[in-house]
Amino acid sequence: MNNYKIIILLFIISLGCKTEKKNINIAQNKNEIVNNLDSIKQIIPPFGYADVIKKVLIDKNDNGRFDTSIATFEKKLDDLEFKSSLKNNIAFFKEDYFDNLPLDKINTADFNLSSKYLLFNGIKLHFISHKKLGNRIYIASIINDMIVDMKWIYFSYQGEMGFTYYKLFNIDKNYAVSIRNYEFTEDPFKSNPIIKYKINSQGKFIRYYDKNGSVKTEQELGFVKSNKRQEKWVEIKENKSLYNEVNFQKDKENYIDYYTYMEANYKDGLPIGEVKFFKLIQDSDQNGQPIFLSRKKGKLIYTETYENGEIKERKFVK
Known part of the structure; x- marks a missing residue:
């Protein structure tokens, strides 16, 4: 009789263990689903225009290849999904003074935040576009839903007489942001030196020098x-x-x-x-x-x- 009670007790315990294990598995699967959905929006670097960091400059007689590569790069920008409007109470738009727009005088509701982002040491890096100036993109570091810092990383302009100006960027696997300006004029081509930034622990974009x-x-x-x-x-x-x-x-x-x-x-x-x-x-x-x-x-x-x-x-x- 005692043996019979022991068998029943062990059977009940085994059912409880199976039920508990099943609940744990459900919770784990739920977390995995959330993470997978979030990862769809997360960009893993490198990301950007790869030729920015190359030592070999664009051949001034090969504008066709440059135009093709730019078109491919701009398709990546289109896929960033600029949907969310910035809140009016976000007032911090400080950039380098030589890249500055009078953003303190511009309605922040005119800007869109990208759905896709990069993640660096817990800091989200979103892209920001202007609703009316679609040829201008910034990258912003965001902590606790607040913009900490931002940089102007993309610009395109095509004027008269074939004059073209680009500001292009590349983000490498170490999250270093490289920016280079290109100009097609009567010269006919000019490529400015690379300006490179890295992100510190506070989310600030710091000028980075290789040497x-x-x-x-x-x-x-x-x-x-x-x-x-x-x-x-x-x-x-x-x-x-x-x-x-x-x-x-x-x-x-x-x-x-x-x-x-x-x-x-x-x-x-x-x-x-x-x-x-x-x-x-x-x-x-x-x-x-x-x-x-x-x-x-x-x-x-x-x-x-x-x-x-x-x-x-x-x-x-x-």
């Missing part, structure tokens, strides 16, 4: 440590923050194509303290081309104050 040590180019002068900007830097670049500045518009004939001479200090790739923007002064040769060695700073135009990599204040000199 450490001193940097000296026509546009930059500074020091690189751990592949990031450190200490004092000088930049001579187009400054679109001046485009809508009233004082500048009154005196624009005294400026050189919206270019400024910038002085800043960096720590771990981020600007710290006060950043100064001066009028650019330079001489030209007999053909009207700038003499780079003659470049120097003129009068102070405006300053920006940074704290923890965030711009806190901008002041124009009256």
Whole structure:
């Protein structure tokens, strides 16, 4: 009789174990379904226009191949699914000053967020397009549904007389974002140097340099440590923050194509303290081309104050 009770007890226990195991399997399958659906929207790099990072530049006599490769690349952009509108309360659209649009004066509802994204160390990287300016795309880092930082990575323009301008990008398997500008003019072709960014743990896009040590180019002068900007830097670049500045518009004939001479200090790739923007002064040769060695700073135009990599204040000199 006791043996019979033991057998019944073991049978009941076995049923309970099977039921529990079945429930665990259902929960596991449910999670897998969610993850699989989410992975459909997730992009695994590399992604972008692969030729951006190639050392071999486009043959100026082979525009047909370039046009074909661009068409293939733009098809990838179309597949990003720009559907979700940005909320009006998102006010942070800070970019490099030389790539800046007056976005603080533009209705953020005019922008669409891509359904597809990349995921880097828990940080989502979505693409943003303008509803009316479809030829312009940004990449934004998003943490807890808030935009942390963004960069302008794509632009296309086709003008008269065959003039064409492209800003193209590539994101490699290490999530480094490389950007290069291309121009087809009467020259007939110009390819600008690659600008590369990496994402830090706070979601900031940090300028990345392949080599450490001193940097000296026509546009930059500074020091690189751990592949990031450190200490004092000088930049001579187009400054679109001046485009809508009233004082500048009154005196624009005294400026050189919206270019400024910038002085800043960096720590771990981020600007710290006060950043100064001066009028650019330079001489030209007999053909009207700038003499780079003659470049120097003129009068102070405006300053920006940074704290923890965030711009806190901008002041124009009256």
